Amino acid sequence: MKTINLTTQRQAVYDVVCESVDHPTAADVMNRLVERGHSFAYGTVYNSLRYLTDKEMIRELKLGETASRYDARIDDHQHIVCEICGRVDEVMAPVPEEWMTQVAEETGYEVHEAHVVLEGVCAECRSKRKK
Amino acid sequence: MKTINLTTQRQAVYDVVCESVDHPTAADVMNRLVERGHSFAYGTVYNSLRYLTDKEMIRELKLGETASRYDARIDDHQHIVCEICGRVDEVMAPVPEEWMTQVAEETGYEVHEAHVVLEGVCAECRSKRKK
DNA sequence: AATAGATTTATACTTATTCTAAATTGAAAT
């Protein structure tokens, strides 16, 4: 079932996510679609985001905020959120395998994956703070 | 401001969280309060959970589900969720310091903390599956 | 052109949580 049916709506949603660098929420995506002259139903945007997520063309991020965010990078990676300005950046350093093994031993679980949300202060906010 | 004012309601909420081993949601806490003969307002339970969280007597967990869960263990640790039965267990193995350092170097962030949600299959579900 | 299946639309609904304004409680001061 890897048939992918990209309707106008799904393509437009995909384009917005791909061209965004800030991990937009569904509401962000909606606004950007309107800016581009589209006017899709509320539910269609959610449907499209889910469809694209199911087809693994985008990823849904749950970073502990109320709304999910979406990411066009689908390779395995984590995220870091700035406590000051709220920006979200990618973390490419892989979670250490040995730690995962340790967790498996400790818990008796078969460990499949790790979702990590780091918190800290981004470079920009750090330099602003120095004054 | 470390004055802690434990009203009847807050104490009862705290007791429920402390005596639960399954990381209850606000709704779970509400039900358990009713079982114990209490009948507090809806908002009071949320207020109390927030109060206790602010005073660092309990921790709020955002594990990617729609509802927050609460944990009476306040020492630094992570969580693992079973993909089959949904149970949530503690992970005491600390996130490797060197990985955090690596992330700091990679991102330019000052890294403060890591929230990790692992996913896998718990021991019980693994043995059930073997049949 | 006719049909069927998938998709979109508009809108209603759900769930989790927060907000609000009035009522209640409880500690401190008279």
Next chain:
DNA sequence: ATTTCAATTTAGAATAAGTATAAATCTATT
């Protein structure tokens, strides 16, 4: 003991994010 005042609780309305539904529309195939 009574007054007072802030903190807290209550009941219920409001909000935010997302899901469900049923009718309308689109699209591919006969």
